Amino acid sequence: MKFVKINREKLIESAQETLAKVKYYQKLGLICDDGDFVPSVHYPPITEYPLIDVDEYFKTFTLPKDGMMDIYVHIPFCIRHCLFCHYPGMVGDNNDEKEKYISYLIREIDIYRKRFGIDKIKPRSILLGGGTPTYLKPELLDHFLTEFGKRVDMSACRQYNVDLDPNSIIGEDGTKRCEIMKKHGITRLTIGIQSLDDDVLKAMNRPHTVKEAEESIYKAVEYGFDVNIEFIYGHPGETIDNWIDVMEKAVQFPVGEIQLYRLKVKAYGDYQGAINKLVRGSGKTDIPDFETTMMMKQIAVDILEANGFHENLRRVYSKTKKVFSHYAYNQCCNQYDQVGFGLTGFSSYRDRFDINVYDFNEYYDYIDKGLLPINRGYVRPLNEQVRWAIVLPLKNRDVRKREFLQRTGIEFDSLNQTKIDLLKEYGLIEDDGNVVKLTKIGGFLADEVCEQFNSLPYIPFPKERYADGVLNPYSNNDLIENEKELQ
Ligand SMILES: C[S@@+](CC[C@H](N)C(=O)[O-])C[C@H]1O[C@@H](n2cnc3c(N)ncnc32)[C@H](O)[C@@H]1O
Ligand code: SF4
Incomplete structure (x- = not known):
């Protein structure tokens, strides 16, 4: 394919249009005050x-x-x-x-x-x-x-x-x-x-x-x-x-x-x-x-x-x-099982996640004792399993409702819809009945949109660092009934 060059003014114009949208979402509370972000690469972090x-x-x-x-x-x-x-x-x-x-x-x-x-x-x-x-x-x-x-x-x-x-x-x-x-x-x-x-x-x-x-x-x-x-x-x-x-x-x-x-x-x-x-x-x-x-x-x-x-x-x-x-x-x-080896290696299974030590000598010590060099891990309770089954697939491609049900035992449409409806209303996600995915601008701001589904302890920045708008991640955070009791 021959190289297609876009002239610089056009590139800047398009970038400014996107920036205006980004600022709009920041005012609604989606993005923190200085624009900093934490990539949603694992959930919980x-x-x-x-x-x-x-x-x-x-x-x-x-x-x-x-x-x-x-x-x-x-x-x-x-x-x-x-x-x-x-x-x-x-x-x-x-x-x-x-x-x-x-x-x-x-x-x-x-x-x-x-x-x-x-x-x-x-x-x-x-x-x-x-x-x-x-x-x-x-x-x-x-x-x-x-x-x-x-x-x-x-x-x-x-x-x-x-x-x-x-x-x-x-x-x-x-x-x-x-x-x-x-x-x-x-x-x-x-x-x-x-x-x-x-x-x-x-x-x-x-x-x-x-x-x-x-x-x-x-x-x-x-x-x-x-x-x-x-x-x-x-x-x-x-x-x-x-x-x-x-x-x-x-x-x-x-x-x-x-x-x-x-x-x-x-x-x-x-x-x-x-x-x-x-x-x-x-x-x-x-x-x-x-x-x-x-x-x-x-x-x-x-x-x-x-x-x-x-x-x-x-x-x-x-x-x-x-x-x-x-x-x-x-x-x-797909959220299939994955096993990780080596210093800082992590494993992600259907319902749990663990990580190896990050100090060389500690790593060698565990293995000399015939032990796995894992020191931290987490078996997800149901409420975090639900969030895990949204954050990672949504961030990377889409949430397929049938698979969501298999991973959590819960129908996606039975979740509290307040947050989901707001994200739809503000043009960040779309739902064709079977699959939920980010819109174009939602994909541009994928980390910020996905962190809307983090539970309160795992939202990357304190509440006051987000504008007090409808998309402040601390608002409308519950997804399932009695969530606090499950934590
Ligand atoms: C784990 S690094 C390994 C890459 C390889 N060792 C190299 O140096 O090319 C994988 C990628 O993460 C990206 N990366 C690493 N640190 C980053 C940071 N602080 N912010 C953004 N991207 C980063 C870089 O693009 C890098 O190529
Ligand atoms: S320090 Fe090593 S791992 Fe990190 S980016 Fe440089 S070469 Fe890659």
């Missing part, structure tokens, strides 16, 4: 889970009937720490530590196999993330993929994805890693490009240049992987002008998917990245304000849509409906 006794937790656990689970594996090593990143990890070329970690990771998987009473785990999809899983030496990557491969039954696996940074697949070692990944059946690479502006990459403390980022994309395509490239908007150093240039270049790569992340300054997990100190501490930074950030998003959407990319899963724009992250779709839309 994982850091809020209490400490658990793992034996107690698994006493009431049952495997899914078909025995299948999506798999996440966390490999927390990076070349260096990027300014914006809130993932704890070890930086530098410490091969001994990496070898040690990989051996423990394999032992953790074995403890799980024993706990589940199965020889092999049967995934629908696999995601290796981090960190940068490809920042292992090629031989160690090969060793891990071989050992991991012995412990999984790949007969029903539809997607095997690795998240990585561009450096790790270029140069001589990069070529070896691409070959190793092909050999082990990896199908999709998610590459963190973040920006295509060298000054912005420098401000981000990224370990690569624009030229290297481009090289990694062509290399991944040449090796026949499905390629998804990721960008951050709203980062210090980004402006409307340089962002337009970045997006215009991005849509011209031969990739099937482009993913956009709005910069999150304050962590919503356990580990706070350096960006918060820079932005909030000194107050001296060239970070785009909320209004500019919203305009950047609309500009990106306009450039993407004009060039054949449409939002397929939330914030992931693809050229065809067929390409998307199976891991995200299965976990957030």
Whole structure:
């Protein structure tokens, strides 16, 4: 497809129109006072889970009937720490530590196999993330993929994805890693490009240049992987002008998917990245304000849509409906069981959720004792199960009422409709009788609309940080009868 260029005035005009709508919703209480947000990636938010006794937790656990689970594996090593990143990890070329970690990771998987009473785990999809899983030496990557491969039954696996940074697949070692990944059946690479502006990459403390980022994309395509490239908007150093240039270049790569992340300054997990100190501490930074950030998003959407990319899963724009992250779709839309291994790895099952420790030594200690390195978890009571079955599918694609009933035992239409009716009336969600989904502007403000369904303790900001309007998330919050008694 030939590149379609939209003239800059038109892009700005469209972005201003969207910004006016955003401000309107902010006045109604949908968005907090300074526009900050917390992405609805898990529900309830994982850091809020209490400490658990793992034996107690698994006493009431049952495997899914078909025995299948999506798999996440966390490999927390990076070349260096990027300014914006809130993932704890070890930086530098410490091969001994990496070898040690990989051996423990394999032992953790074995403890799980024993706990589940199965020889092999049967995934629908696999995601290796981090960190940068490809920042292992090629031989160690090969060793891990071989050992991991012995412990999984790949007969029903539809997607095997690795998240990585561009450096790790270029140069001589990069070529070896691409070959190793092909050999082990990896199908999709998610590459963190973040920006295509060298000054912005420098401000981000990224370990690569624009030229290297481009090289990694062509290399991944040449090796026949499905390629998804990721960008951050709203980062210090980004402006409307340089962002337009970045997006215009991005849509011209031969990739099937482009993913956009709005910069999150304050962590919503356990580990706070350096960006918060820079932005909030000194107050001296060239970070785009909320209004500019919203305009950047609309500009990106306009450039993407004009060039054949449409939002397929939330914030992931693809050229065809067929390409998307199976891991995200299965976990957030189908709400299938998913098991996570490694430091900070989390598991999301039909009625519960747990997370591993985030300190290396603690992780090793648990495994040395033959224990799963889980320390926090949560079995959802009915009211939170209802909210979980709305927040994640609504955010990512849609709530299918029949499936909602299977997951909760409750008819969607029997919920208290006050909030749902308000969201419909204000043009944020639509309901065709069977499926509830976000409208176009609802999708633009997906995190804020979905947090309307969070229960009171999990609304991200205090009540007074939202305008006292009809869409203040603290109003009309009850969804089922006697909800407070269930908490
Ligand atoms: C877990 S990171 C791993 C990516 C990979 N290690 C890399 O560096 O390219 C996945 C993606 O989350 C996004 N991300 C990370 N921190 C973010 C933040 N603070 N705000 C917004 N997006 C962020 C980035 O686009 C990143 O590529
Ligand atoms: S963004 Fe990627 S490379 Fe950078 S610190 Fe985070 S996980 Fe590591």
